[in-house]
Amino acid sequence: MRENWEDQHIVFFDGDCGVCNFWVQWILERDKNNKFMFASLQSDFGQKFLAERGLETKVFNTLYLWKPGHYYYIKSRAVLQIASILGGIYKLSVAGKIIPAFLSDQVYDLISRNRMKLANQKCFLPDPNQKKKFIEV
Template identity: 80%
Template sequence: MLESWKDKYIVFFDGECGVCNFWVQWVLERDHHNRFMFASLQSDFGQKFLSERGLETKVFNTLYLWKPDQYYLIKSRAVLQIANILGGVYKLSAAAKIVPRFLSDMAYDLVSRNRMKIANQKCYLPDREQKKKFIEV
């Protein structure tokens, strides 16, 4: 199982955030080409990813997209790349890359700061097939 994640895009998210869990569910439902796997930032796998890069390991207000052995993106650039990878109509989001990163990250940070107010704190439970896309180690 652990070897299967190395050729995927890994989405790291706050496992305790309703908005983040909604976003994960949204991507899962649209990942028709099985390109993504997911790990919470609180998991051992997530903590290892963060600590190996000298990133914050206690505050989980940033979404990360990692392509192993290649790159990782954060915040708005991660969101835009995820949409681009999903393809189809979501590729149109690439046009948002003309917005300077500091502005798109300001919008991302605004949502991030208010995410607990925005979120309906219902717990998301993936189905059996979706559960295979989560890295828990």
């Protein structure tokens, strides 16, 4: 585990989901300023995050973005915030915030319900540099 994860934005994802793993890889490739770390929702760290906030600890259909010591984002708002933090062309995603969360979350939920059909379940193996960005405790 990398030191100072408290200074990072932590992306919590379903470690058993091909679509989620695809997006983790996508973020890793674009995170040039090392703003993100990752933890699966199934990990002890992920389970602790969920339990401390009274969130679902058995069903993993929601992406969370958390800046320790601050609030967290869920579903479509987490996706938009990740893009905004990545910066560059992705910062244009801020325009998506004009869509009410209840509408954009409906699209998110539709994708979430069908995610196992959308991606093959290839195992993601991070390279040694990427592995430092995963919290496994």
